[in-house]
Structure formats: structure tokens, C-alpha cells
Amino acid sequence: MRTYALKVGRGIYWYLKQVTGEAKWDEYLERARSQDMEPMSRRDFERHRSEHKANNPQARCC
Amino acid sequence: MPGVQAVDELGLDTSDGEVRNFNDSRICHQEDAMSTVTSPYQTGQKMTPRSMVVWGVVAVAGAVCWTVLALARGENVSALWILFAALSSYAIAYRFYARFITYRVLGADNTRATPAERLENGVDFDVTDRRVLFGHHFAAIAGAGPLVGPVLAAQMGYLPGTIWIIVGVIFAGAVQDMVVLFFSMRRNGKSLGQMVREEIGTVGGIAALIAVFSIMIIILAVLALVVVNALAASPWGVFSIGLTIPIALFMGFYLRYLRPGRVMEVTAIGVTLMLAAIIGGNYVEQMGLAETLTLSKETLVICLIIYGFLASILPVWMLLTPRDYLSTFMKVGVIVLLAIGLVIARPVLQSPAVSDFAINGNGPVFAGKLFPFVFITIACGALSGFHALIASGTTPKMIAKESQVRMIGYGAMLTESFVAISALIAASVINQGLYFTINSPASATGGTPGAAAQFIGTLGFTISPADLTAAAQSVHEITLISRTGGAPTLAFGISLIFTKAFGGGLAAFWYHFAIMFEALFILTAVDAGTRVGRFMLQDTVGNIWPRYANISWKPASWSASAVVVGLWGYMLYIGVTDPIGGIYQLFPLFGISNQLLAAIALTLCVTLMFKHGRARYVWVPGIALAWDLIITMTASWEKVFSSDPKIGYFQQRSVFQAALDKGHLIAPAKTMDQMQQVITNSTLNGFLQALFAVLTLIVLASAIPVWINAAKSRGLPTTEVPRQPSHIVAAAELFATAQEKRAVREYEDSQRKLATSGRSR
Numbered sequence: 001m002r003t004y005a006l007k008v009g010r011g012i013y014w015y016l017k018q019v020t021g022e023a024k025w026d027e028y029l030e031r032a033r034s035q036d037m038e039p040m041s042r043r044d045f046e047r048h049r050s051e052h053k054a055n056n057p058q059a060r061c062c
Numbered sequence: 063m064p065g066v067q068a069v070d071e072l073g074l075d076t077s078d079g080e081v082r083n084f085n086d087s088r089i090c091h092q093e094d095a096m097s098t099v100t101s102p103y104q105t106g107q108k109m110t111p112r113s114m115v116v117w118g119v120v121a122v123a124g125a126v127c128w129t130v131l132a133l134a135r136g137e138n139v140s141a142l143w144i145l146f147a148a149l150s151s152y153a154i155a156y157r158f159y160a161r162f163i164t165y166r167v168l169g170a171d172n173t174r175a176t177p178a179e180r181l182e183n184g185v186d187f188d189v190t191d192r193r194v195l196f197g198h199h200f201a202a203i204a205g206a207g208p209l210v211g212p213v214l215a216a217q218m219g220y221l222p223g224t225i226w227i228i229v230g231v232i233f234a235g236a237v238q239d240m241v242v243l244f245f246s247m248r249r250n251g252k253s254l255g256q257m258v259r260e261e262i263g264t265v266g267g268i269a270a271l272i273a274v275f276s277i278m279i280i281i282l283a284v285l286a287l288v289v290v291n292a293l294a295a296s297p298w299g300v301f302s303i304g305l306t307i308p309i310a311l312f313m314g315f316y317l318r319y320l321r322p323g324r325v326m327e328v329t330a331i332g333v334t335l336m337l338a339a340i341i342g343g344n345y346v347e348q349m350g351l352a353e354t355l356t357l358s359k360e361t362l363v364i365c366l367i368i369y370g371f372l373a374s375i376l377p378v379w380m381l382l383t384p385r386d387y388l389s390t391f392m393k394v395g396v397i398v399l400l401a402i403g404l405v406i407a408r409p410v411l412q413s414p415a416v417s418d419f420a421i422n423g424n425g426p427v428f429a430g431k432l433f434p435f436v437f438i439t440i441a442c443g444a445l446s447g448f449h450a451l452i453a454s455g456t457t458p459k460m461i462a463k464e465s466q467v468r469m470i471g472y473g474a475m476l477t478e479s480f481v482a483i484s485a486l487i488a489a490s491v492i493n494q495g496l497y498f499t500i501n502s503p504a505s506a507t508g509g510t511p512g513a514a515a516q517f518i519g520t521l522g523f524t525i526s527p528a529d530l531t532a533a534a535q536s537v538h539e540i541t542l543i544s545r546t547g548g549a550p551t552l553a554f555g556i557s558l559i560f561t562k563a564f565g566g567g568l569a570a571f572w573y574h575f576a577i578m579f580e581a582l583f584i585l586t587a588v589d590a591g592t593r594v595g596r597f598m599l600q601d602t603v604g605n606i607w608p609r610y611a612n613i614s615w616k617p618a619s620w621s622a623s624a625v626v627v628g629l630w631g632y633m634l635y636i637g638v639t640d641p642i643g644g645i646y647q648l649f650p651l652f653g654i655s656n657q658l659l660a661a662i663a664l665t666l667c668v669t670l671m672f673k674h675g676r677a678r679y680v681w682v683p684g685i686a687l688a689w690d691l692i693i694t695m696t697a698s699w700e701k702v703f704s705s706d707p708k709i710g711y712f713q714q715r716s717v718f719q720a721a722l723d724k725g726h727l728i729a730p731a732k733t734m735d736q737m738q739q740v741i742t743n744s745t746l747n748g749f750l751q752a753l754f755a756v757l758t759l760i761v762l763a764s765a766i767p768v769w770i771n772a773a774k775s776r777g778l779p780t781t782e783v784p785r786q787p788s789h790i791v792a793a794a795e796l797f798a799t800a801q802e803k804r805a806v807r808e809y810e811d812s813q814r815k816l817a818t819s820g821r822s823r
Contacts, residue, residue: 018194020325020387028184034817046322052185054378055613057593058456060386060586061448062207062281062441062656 024049117157124150131221131415139411141487144224145404148483152476155232160472163237167671167679168244170464175788177250178460186251189790190460192469198460200474201390202452203239205583207442207656208478210288210548212486213555214649215439217427217501218420220413220490222436227486230437230444231479234686238660240471241667241683242450247458247467248782254454258666258761260781261673266764270662273757274451275598277655279626280750281448282591283633284652285584286370287644290362290634291547292577295540297355298343300362302574303581304355305339306388307369313384329387336388340574344538356540359638366588367631374592374623382589389586392579397477400484400556407563409491418522426502426521427546428649429708430700437693438653443482445690447659449475462792469796488555489548495525496533496542500551503643504544505730514543537573546645549580588630595626636743641736650701651747657694658758664690665765672769675777691762698755702748711748715741 017023025042032039039045109117127147134143164170181187190198215223246252252260255274259267293299313332317325346352357365373381419425420432428439437444453471461470489497495518499507507514511527518525534542537557542550553576560572597613599622604611610618637644667683704710707717721728722737731737772778791809793802 015193015197016326018191019197020329022323022325024184025323030817031184043322046317049185050318050377050379050383053383056186056456057378057590057597058202059278059448059451059594060201060205060583060590061203061446061452062205062210062285062587 021049117154120150120153124154131224135415137410139415141404141409141411141491144220144411144483144487145401147224148228148480151228151232152480155236156468156472156476159232160236160240160468163240163472163682164465164468167676167682168241168467169676170244170467171785172463172465172794173788174464175786175790176247176461176464177458177783178462179788179790180783180786181250181459186456187459189462189792192462192466192793192796195457195460195462195466196470196474199452199457199470200477201386201393202455202457203446203449203474204393204478204481205389205442205587206285206288206549206580207446207448208482209485209552209580209583211440211442211653212482213489213548213551214427214501214645215436216413216486216489216497217417217425218432218436219416220411220486221415222420222432223440223486224483226437226440227444227479227482230440231475234660234664234690235443235445235449235479236472236475237683237686238445238447238663238667239449239453239475240467242663243453243458243461243471244464244467245667245670246454247461247464250783251456251459252454252781254450254663254666257454257670257781258662261666261669262761262768263764266761269757269760269764271598271602273659273662273754273761275595275602276750277447277659277754278591278595278598279629280633280648280652280655282588282595282630283637284645284648286363286366286588286630286634287637287648288547288549289581289584290359290366290638291545291645292549292553292581293357293362294359295356296577297346297352298538298570298574299577299581300355300357301343301346301351302336302339302578303585305342306336306385306578306582306585307381309335309339310381310384310388313387314380317384318379325387328384329391332384332388333391336392336578340571340578343574344570360635363631363635363638366634367627369585370588370592370631371623371627373589374596374627375620378593382586382593385582385586385589389579389582392582396576396579397481397484400488400559401480403556403559403563404484404487407559409487409559409562411487411490412492412494413490413497423706423709426498426506426646428646429706430650430697434693434697434700435650438650438657438697440482441653441656441660443479443485445657445660445686446478447656447661447663450659450663462790463788463794465794466792473796485552488559489551490555491558492551492555493525495523496530496554497551498523499525499530500542500545500554501548502544503546503646503730505641505643507544509541509543511541511543536569538570539573544643546643548645549577552580553577592623592626592630596622599625636746639739640743641731641740647743647747650697651751654694654697654701654751655754657690658698658754661687661690661694661758662761665762669765669768669772670780672772673778673780674782675772677773677776694758695755698751701751702755711744711751715744715748718744 025045028045029039124147127143127150130139130143131147176189178187178189182189212223212227242254245257249257255267255271258270293303309332312335313328316328316331317323321327346355416432417425420436423429423431428435441447457470461467498518498521499514502517507517511530514530515525515527530543533554534540537554542554545551553573556576557569557572561567561569596619600611600613600618603622609615613619633648637648640647664683664687668680668687671677671680671683700709701711703712705713707714718728718731718737718740722734722741727734727737731740768778791805793799793806798806
């Protein structure tokens with residue numbers, strides 16, 4: 001029962017991280033590490049993402 | 063600089079869609095795993111006896127619900143019959159029809175690499191978990207639309223709306239979303255306009271482009287009109303919605319400077335602040351703000367126009383992105399809450415199954431008979447052309463496996479349809495006298511309790527002036543009379559349901575909670591829509607004057623924003639000041655134009671079915687297109703040519719013009735200026751209505767020769783990207799099979815190993 005609740009909780013946390021885009025940073029770190037590259041700071045990383053969002057607006061429907 | 067190199071490796075900074083992913087060279091040996099995972103889908107799966115029993119039960123349950131709805135008349139029909147009729151129909155449609163479309167009609171092939179896999183750059187093209195992408199896509203398609211249309215359509219009774227929402231989504235709306243998503247995915251995520259131009263022809267493409275742009279303006283104007291009508295003379299509403307701006311700004315700065323990237327925590331803070339803002343609204347009077355915040359519609363229009371302009375030129379991180387987080391969170395929260403609330407409260411429907419207005423066409427909310435007007439009033443939730451823009455936007459670039467178009471395209475639209483059903487129920491559980499008091503234009507109700515009660519009496523309902531005042535007081539509003547646009551009605555219905563379900567005398571809180579989220583969705587749509595419109599305009603003008611297309615050139619971006627805001631702002635102003643009533647006059651235009659856009663999208667789908675040599679299955683998008691053309695063209699015809707001045711814009715114009723020439727006034731106009739205003743507005747509305755219909759017909763006319771040619775030669779070359787084998791392993795459907803789970807785990811392990819070995823190298 002407890003392990004099940006834990007599993008569900010972990011699942012929700014994973015989902016929220018993915019959906020909010022927070023996981024992108026973890027993925028980036030992972031990639032940078034696997035390629036032996038110095039990652040940029042999180043601030044710069046998020047700026048790139050926001051700039052991209054600014055230049056590629058997505059419509060929201062009704 | 064290693065940091066910079068990392069950027070390039072990820073393609074983060076890329077303006078070039080072709081940047082290939084660093085992963086490509088590493089993933090390779092997965093072909094075997096893939097074929098085992100997808101093979102059942104390629105050959106078609108037999109149903110097990112157990113699933114036959116399960117689906118048999120679902121079918122019987124659905125049939126029982128529908129039978130009750132069809133036969134029950136008079137008192138005490140529970141709203142849950144609608145809810146469960148919808149859910150069982152969706153389940154069956156998803157299991158059988160959507161599956162048939164995915165594998166047979168479209169021929170989704172999971173061994174074929176999607177653009178996300180082929181062009182992965184970590185930004186636009188990004189293989190995304192299907193459940194995550196479902197969330198993104200749903201957040202992008204669903205907003206205030208499915209909440210507004212069904213509420214207005216409730217004037218015809220609950221049954222027409224229920225049938226159209228459920229049948230419409232299954233055979234038209236969800237089909238359109240999924241098929242457009244699929245074809246765009248096969249073309250590296252091309253936009254609707256681009257596909258029409260390349261697959262149908264230049265003339266059709268230009269017509270589609272103009273249609274998309276102008277229809278978007280109408281949609282933004284009508285959505286903004288809903289907000290204005292919900293906030294006018296509502297200090298509580300203005301207080302809490304106004305506070306969302308500083309809250310969003312705070313979130314924006316927090317994410318930019320304090321703790322970059324911590325979206326979850328900032329959203330939690332933002333939502334808490336927002337709930338505090340709703341509660342705080344109750345105390346506007348004590349704070350001495352009540353008078354300052356009691357704004358007229360005209361003032362609100364100016365506020366919205368200024369807000370819309372600023373929001374579209376400010377950096378996105380300041381307002382747009384944080385507002386989007388709030389809005390998405392609220393969206394999901396409200397839908398879940400509403401579903402739970404309905405099941406607990408089990409409200410009884412107050413509206414008749416089919417009202418007299420459905421047959422005589424004299425309804426006070428909007429004019430016209432059941433056919434075609436119920437079908438165009440409910441666009442979002444049944445069939446919404448605007449979705450085609452989203453299904454050909456970012457979503458197709460993020461799909462991991464082709465067959466996932468079923469859960470993302472079809473599934474997300476079914477979910478939106480469920481929202482529409484919930485809204486229809488919320489509007490149908492309100493006392494009918496009150497429903498018509500809220501939704502009839504001020505020109506009919508006269509605006510005072512006494513006059514409104516009298517007017518409601520002429521409709522055949524009874525409600526006393528005291529009841530009207532009491533209802534407004536119960537939700538702490540100055541008045542509920544003629545609060546058109548759907549939002550106050552929905553909020554009142556939700557407040558009834560939640561009070562019954564959760565208790566606690568919180569009616570006013572729930573009312574303003576509902577107003578808040580609807581306004582939030584709409585403002586997000588207005589922000590984003592203005593921005594998209596600005597980019598479209600810059601891009602179009604850029605064809606003639608290249609410099610104008612430069613999105614970082616301020617004079618261009620500011621002027622384009624001003625034009626877009628000016629256009630919807632003008633339509634909004636017209637709606638707000640219309641003597642006859644903005645929603646009454648403009649909502650049909652909104653609904654028809656949204657579905658004309660659907661007609662353009664479905665025309666493209668039919669064209670591509672022919673061109674791909676799949677004429678056998680062309681009936682799938684074909685029946686949706688045929689029905690959509692029947693309703694939109696009938697409605698357009700009536701709005702343009704009807705001799706009933708309530709319906710036909712031009713007839714209205716000539717009636718008012720003739721009276722004006724003689725110096726007569728026609729109610730509801732009170733002055734000659736208002737007479738002139740009606741004339742101007744109806745001319746403009748009629749012109750736009752005719753224009754949209756003609757643009758759609760141009761697209762259709764340029765497509766038909768292509769259909770004939772393609773049918774004769776059993777297919778024509780298309781711009782589809784040729785097949786390349788897929789190497790990634792991912793579940794094909796919403797629920798992964800045990801086999802898929804195993805394959806995905808093995809695949810992920812192998813990826814990890816490759817990553818580590820790459821690192822040691």
C-alpha cells in the first residue's frame with residue numbers, strides 16, 4: 001500500500017516536472033555531462049527557452 | 063567556450079529547423095525491439111472475450127443513458143444521465159472509431175520515424191512523452207470556448223446541445239483534430255495555411271490565410287466581449303482579475319531573476335495568491351474600492367485594449383508565460399472539480415429537453431431555429447476549426463510515435479467535449495427564469511428587476527423581481543440582469559453545483575472563482591492570439607517588404623501589434639456598444655467563422671485522403687466536411703439573406719435604414735445615433751459573414767479539381783516526407799502493454815549505457 005502510494009506520488013511528480021518543462025533542465029544537464037561539456041547556468045538556459053517561446057508563439061484556443 | 067558549444071549541440075539557439083540531434087548517431091540497434099512492439103497494430107488485434115464483455119457493458123450503459131434522455135420528459139431528469147451518456151459514447155468512439163481511423167484510414171506506422179525523432183533539436187522538434195504532450199495539446203485547445211457556447215445553446219433545451227456535442231465531437235471535431243495532426247506530422251509540422259497552399263493551390267492558400275487571420279480577430283473580439291460582460295459592474299470580479307496581472311508579473315520576475323526554471327513552486331505560489339485574490343474580492347467594499355472598481359463596459363474595453371497591446375509587445379516571460387501556467391493549472395483543476403462536483407451533487411435539469419425557441423427561432427439569447435443555429439453556437443466542444451491551427455503548430459513536432467495521434471488528437475478533443483458537456487449541464491440546472499434573465503440582452507430586459515421579471519413573463523417563465531435581487535445578492539453581484547456572454551450563467555450554475563456538492567455557504571466564492579478562471583483563460587487566449595496574429599501579419603507584409611518580417615525590429619512588431627489589437631478592439635467596441643446586444647449580434651458570427659475554418663481544415667483532409675490514394679476512406683473526413691458545410695452554409699445564407707431582420711444582417715440594415723430615412727425610431731434603439739449604429743454594425747457583420755463564407759467556398763472550389771484528378775489517377779504526389787525507419791521505442795497508445803513497457807525499459811537501459819560509454823570515450 002505504502003509503496004503503491006509512493007509510486008503514484010513519484011509518478012505525479014514526474015508528470016508535473018515534465019509538463020512544466022522543468023525536466024528540460026535535468027535532461028540538458030544529463031546530456032552535457034554525457035558529452036563532457038561544461039553546462040551553462042540555469043539562468044542562461046531558461047533565457048534561451050523563453051526567447052524561443054517569444055519567437056514561436058503558440059495560439060491558445062477558445 | 064564550452065557553454066556556448068553546449069548550446070549549439072542542443073540546437074537551443076537555432077533558427078535552422080534542420081539541426082540534427084546529437085542522439086542520432088547513438089540510437090541504432092532498436093529495429094528488432096520496435097517491430098515486436100508494434101506488430102500487433104500492423105496486423106490488427108482480435109478482441110479477447112474479456113474485452114468483449116467489458117465493451118458490451120459500456121455499450122449497454124450508454125444505450126440506457128441515451129434512452130432515458132430520449133424518453134424522459136417533464137420533471138426530475140438527473141444531469142448524470144447526460145454525463146454518463148457522454149462518457150460511454152466517448153469510450154466507445156475512442157476504442158473503435160478512433161482506432162479504425164488511426165490504423166486503417168490514416169495508416170499510422172510506428173516503424174516510421176516522426177519529425178520529432180528525425181529532426182530532434184531539443185527545442186521545436188522534441189520527442190515528448192505521449193501523456194505529457196497530451197497535457198500540452200489539451201491546454202492549448204481548451205479554453206473558454208467550450209464553456210460559453212453550450213451555455214448559450216441551452217436556450218434550446220438540453221437535448222439538442224447534448225446530442226450535437228457528443229455526436230459532433232465523435233464524427234467531426236475529434237476527427238478533424240486527429241487527421242490534421244497526422245498530416246501535419248507527416249510534413250514536419252507544417253501549418254494549416256502552408257498545407258492548403260502546397261496541396262490545394264495558391265489561390266486556395268491565400269484565401270485560407272485571409273480566412274485564418276480574420277477569423278482569429280473575430281474570435282479574439284468575441285472572447286474579449288465575454289470578459290467585458292462578466293466584469294462590467296462587478297467590483298469583486300475586477301478586483302480579482304486585476305490582481306492576476308501583478309501576480310503574473312511577480313511570477314515572471316521570480317522565474318527570470320530569483321529562481322530560474324522553478325515553474326512548479328512559482329505556480330504553487332501564484333495559485334495561492336490567486337485564490338487569496340478571489341477571497342479578497344469579497345472585501346472590496348470594506349476596502350473602499352467598490353466604487354473605483356465598478357467599471358462600465360466602455361472603460362473595460364479600453365483597459366483590455368491597452369492590456370492586450372502591452373501583453374503582446376512585452377517580453378513573454380513577464381506576463382504571457384506565467385499567466386499560461388496559472389491558466390493551465392486552473393483549467394485542469396476546475397475540470398476535475400466540476401466532474402467530481404456533478405457526481406456528488408447529482409443536480410436535476412431545469413431546462414426542458416427541447417424548448418419552444420428551438421422550433422420557433424425567437425429565442426432571446428440568439429435568433430434562429432435549432433437547425434442550423436444550435437450547431438454553430440456550439441463550436442468548441444463539438445467541432446472547432448481553430449484547433450486545426452494548433453494541431454498543425456507545435457504538437458506535430460513533438461510526437462514520438464505516429465499512432466499517438468489517436469490519444470493526442472482524438473483524445474484531447476474528447477476531453478474538451480467533456481468540458482462542454484459539463485458547461486451545458488451547469489447552464490441547464492439553473493432556474494429557467496433566471497437563465498433567461500441573465501442571458502437576454504439589456505434591450506429586452508430593460509435592466510431593472512421589475513422590467514426583467516415582466517419580460518421573463520412574456521417568455522412563459524415566472525420569476526419575481528425579489529427573486530432576481532436575491533439571486534444577485536447570493537453571489538455578491540450588483541445585478542444578474544442581462545449579464546450576457548455565458549460566463550455569469552456558467553459561474554452561477556457552477557456555484558449552485560459546488561454549493562450542493564461541497565456545502566459551506568460559499569456560493570459567492572464559487573461564483574467568482576468561476577468568473578476568475580474563465581477570464582483567465584480568455585485573457586491568455588487574447589495575449590497569445592494577439593501575438594500569433596502579429597507574427598502572421600509581419601510574415602505576410604514581409605513578403606512585400608522583407609524588413610517588416612524581422613520580429614526583433616521594434617517599429618514592425620509594435621505597429622503589427624497595434625493593428626491586430628486595433629482590429630479586435632474595434633470589433634469588441636462594436637459589440638459592447640451595440641444597441642441590440644453584442645452577444646446576440648456577434649456570437650453567431652463567431653460560431654460560424656470558427657466552423658468555416660473547420661470546413662477549410664476538413665477540405666484539406668479530404669484532399670489529402672484523395673492524394674494519398676486512400677479514396678476508400680475519404681468518407682471519414684468527408685462526412686464531417688459535408689455536415690459542416692451544410693450547417694455553416696445554411697447559417698451563413700440565413701445571416702446574409704434572411705428576410706427576418708432578427709437573423710439577416712442586411713435585412714436588419716434595410717429595416718433600420720428605412721425607418722431612419724423617415725425619422726422613426728425602432729426599439730431597442732433610443733436615439734437616431736443608435737439607429738445609425740445598428741445600421742453600421744449590421745452592415746459590417748453581414749459583410750464579414752459573407753466574406754468568410756466566400757473564402758471558404760474558394761478553398762473548396764480550388765480543392766474539388768484536385769480531388770477529381772487525384773481520384774482518377776488513384777493518388778497524386780504530395781509534400782509528405784518520405785518514410786525513414788524509426789529507432790526509438792515508445793508506447794503506441796495511452797496505456798502501454800506489458801510488452802511495450804518491457805521494450806521501453808530495455809530501450810532506455812540501452813540508451814543509458816550508450817550515454818555512459820560515450821562519456822568514457
